[in-house]
Amino acid sequence: MPRSFAIAVLTVTFCLATRAHANPDADATAALMKEIPSLMQQTDIPGLSIAVVRHGRTAWVHSFGTVDPSTNLSVTYHTRFSAASLSKTIFAYAVLQLVDQGRLDLDTPLTHYWPERIVDPKDDPRLDKIAARIVLSHRTGFPNWRPDGGQLKIYFTPGERFSYSGEGFVYLQRTVEHIEGKPLNDIVQRLVFAPLGMNDSTYISVPGPNITLGYTAGGQQRPPIRSDKGNAAASLLTTAHDYALFLEAILSGRSLKPSTLRQMETPQSAVDPTCTNCTDHAPAKLSTDLFWGLGWGIEQTPTGKYLWHWGDNNVYKAFVAVDLRHRNAVVFFANGYNGLSIAPAIVHDAIGGSHPAFRWIHYDTYDSPGVRFIHDTIHDGAQTLTTYAAQLNDGTVTEENINSAGYFLMRRKRYDDAIAVFTRCLELHPKSANAYNNLGDTYAETGKTDLAIENYEQALKLDPTRQDIKTALEKLRTASTKNEAAH
Known part of the structure; x- marks a missing residue:
């Protein structure tokens, strides 16, 4: 989603007459009102809904952002989220x-x-x-x-x-x-x-x-x-x-x-x-x-x-x-x-x-190097491998962070960037079955069957329990055999 997607803010304040005493902590509410849109923008979160209870009673309900950024349909008081x-x-x-x-x-x-x-x-x-x-x-x-x-x-x-x-x-x-x-x-x-x-x-x-x-x-x-x-x-x-x-x-x-x-x-x-x-x-x-x-x-x-x-x-x-x-x-x-x-x-x-x-x-926080690396790689591509070289080398940006960034690039069909990210992951973490598997997926999507098979095989050597890799490998081998027979 675009880095600068607009966050539409819809306020829904819950304050019935019988709850006139609600929301005594104005400072906390003001902090949330100010901080949440900024946090959402930094982390590519389209929509969020929040409720605060004070002294046992609902004091504040608020909705931010969109159900669908492409249509700017706002999150509302009645918008259902998967809990x-x-x-x-x-x-x-x-x-x-x-x-x-x-x-x-x-x-x-x-x-x-x-x-x-x-x-x-x-x-x-x-x-x-x-x-x-x-x-x-x-x-x-x-x-x-x-x-x-x-x-x-x-x-x-x-x-x-x-x-x-x-x-x-x-x-x-x-x-x-x-x-x-x-x-x-x-x-x-x-x-x-x-x-x-x-x-x-x-x-x-x-x-x-x-x-x-x-x-x-x-x-x-x-x-x-x-x-x-x-x-x-x-x-x-x-x-x-x-x-x-x-x-x-x-x-x-x-x-x-x-x-x-x-x-x-x-x-x-x-x-x-x-x-x-x-x-x-x-x-x-x-x-x-x-x-x-x-x-x-x-x-x-x-x-x-x-x-x-x-x-x-x-x-x-x-x-x-x-x-x-x-x-x-x-x-x-x-x-x-x-x-x-x-x-x-x-x-x-x-x-x-x-x-x-x-x-x-143990989720990385929004301001952690790992989350920032994923966010920046999605938007700026493989050039972040240079920007974050020190954090990659010292492990501050983890194997999981690198694989996640590459996977998201692959899903966006930015294959060259994805291959560069997965390759760097394997240079740093040569026993990463996930990186080999993701490289296999990327090569499979680009029609490079031999390279896909080679990487799937490496992934299985490192993690023989991965049924998903076995299935992908078997499918590619079958397709490759059929193609050879046809020619």
């Missing part, structure tokens, strides 16, 4: 209501309610250890997502340790749907959306103009994931205003017993400070300030106790943080690949405090 993993917190709230109603027990194995053996091997007895509490605190032993077309496996004894898993939430979703005899969206509509007035929220795909498109660094549009049945871990479409109503409910304990609310906010497991998806190893040590409760991450810091969650559906990013002591919160949704690079700045301005979660999820 990504912020889907999980709302689903958890619904599940805890079912617990309070006696429909589900937190510690009864889910196979008691739904006996379907969803794992491979099906006789794995560890499935019978997974209960709702273990799912909500990410201790199932499941991977985040199974391989495409692959079987769901348990990698460690459920309850033993933390490893973030969307699959666990989908398993709990299927169990809840079996208990209630209804699909996910109907259940959440009854328990959450309707009671809280979240009229612009849904877990299922819906047509309409009020849904953002996501944008890659190369400027390609990406629609939200389609889910006709709903996915409790990832498919929520919502607005900043609607999500703020949910945060009000969390801060007031609405529809939950006090004991259940306390359990939600109580650490169930400390995380491994070195990883989020940790199926392949036990932690060498546990975090002293980052934990998982029931559906929420928990930070325990000198500045207070916070609930938090991040969302990342590729080009759709989201973040929420809740200050339990002061009953303040902030949530924002963005439709650009760099959305989480500005999360620390937004949270700092909105609610302050220290947030070790950002260190753990």
